[in-house]
């Protein structure tokens with residue numbers, strides 16, 4: 534940025550903004566998605582038959598999605614939350630067993646545990662990360678642990694191998710929540726295909742979307758796939774020869790044909806979206822190296838993040854102000870920066886107050902639960918990571934101009950606030 538601009542008063546103090554243009558919209562949906570939807574309606578109007586669910590569009594979408602993960606089986610569902618619900622339901626977990634949940638995740642990545650009458654046990658993050666760490670999982674394992682959920686937060690892969698090894702020793706299934714990590718890779722392998730089951734959200738904010746809401750459940754096992762299908766559709770005897778009665782109680786989490794048709798178009802765009810986000814992240818990492826106080830959060834070695842957004846680390850001892858003040862000033866310069874990302878089940882009111890089934894305190898208070906019903910879990914590593922990081926909403930429509938604006942805004946704010 535020209536030195537003169539850097540010397541201007543901060544926008545937060547009434548000075549001119551570094552960036553006045555709006556942040557580029559993603560333009561996620563285009564004519565191709567519209568045509569796919571139109572084609573379904575055209576067919577419906579021509580035949581007089583409404584499109585439904587479980588048809589050719591979903592079959593093709595699931596097939597194409599599985600192929601993108603290296604082969605396997607997928608089922609379309611109607612949200613990422615229900616993808617996690619169905620994934621867990623398909624594991625046939627005993628009620629009142631414990632499921633380890635991520636230190637940081639959307640509520641929808643943890644609530645299904647309690648709704649299935651299991652006990653969500655938040656693990657802490659690895660040091661310096663928002664993601665689950667293996668030692669932190671080990672510290673939460675008990676003889677009641679029946680599953681582990683990990684979430685690849687912001688599209689940065691969890692260090693999976695040690696967690697999978699630990700889980701395998703105990704014969705505990707691992708659910709990978711990939712809501713924020715479509716297209717990310719861990720040691721060359723796509724996330725979602727590493728654990729026992731992968732759960733994806735395809736709501737409109739995600740890398741690829743099936744419409745306003747949606748989700749996918751992925752497995753490499755055909756047997757597990759049929760269970761997943763049954764769990765997503767009221768226990769219908771899908772894939773069971775000669776059986777007609779619904780086999781167990783479950784919700785209707787089906788995706789419909791319209792969402793699947795949109796998802797198929799979107800899936801073809803996903804590689805470009807991920808490549809673009811990675812390129813923006815690389816530019817931003819480079820630009821940060823030119824600042825004194827900000828660095829991009831690193832990917833683990835041999836991993837390729839898909840950057841749902843960017844986490845940046847702030848060198849707080851080098852600043853005269855706290856993180857919130859710095860990030861507020863950055864946001865005032867026209868940069869979509871947010872100070873906090875502490876979406877932790879461990880700190881969430883619903884979990885701390887046991888608000889699941891009315892005022893009963895169930896499943897914790899049920900006499901069948903053998904653990905400590907009152908135990909609260911801390912996540913000090915996640916809190917420490919959040920204390921020195923903030924995030925910027927990069928997306929695939931960003932380019933060198935946005936990165937230059939971020940760098941200029943950081944330089945300006947740094948100039949005012951660095952010691």
Ligand SMILES: Cc1ncc(COP(=O)(O)O)c(C=O)c1O
Nearest residue numbers: 612613614639641642712734736
């Ligand atoms: C990690 C994670 N899990 C689950 C979900 C829930 O997905 P949905 O909003 O599609 O229900 C989200 C949503 O952002 C998420 O980020």
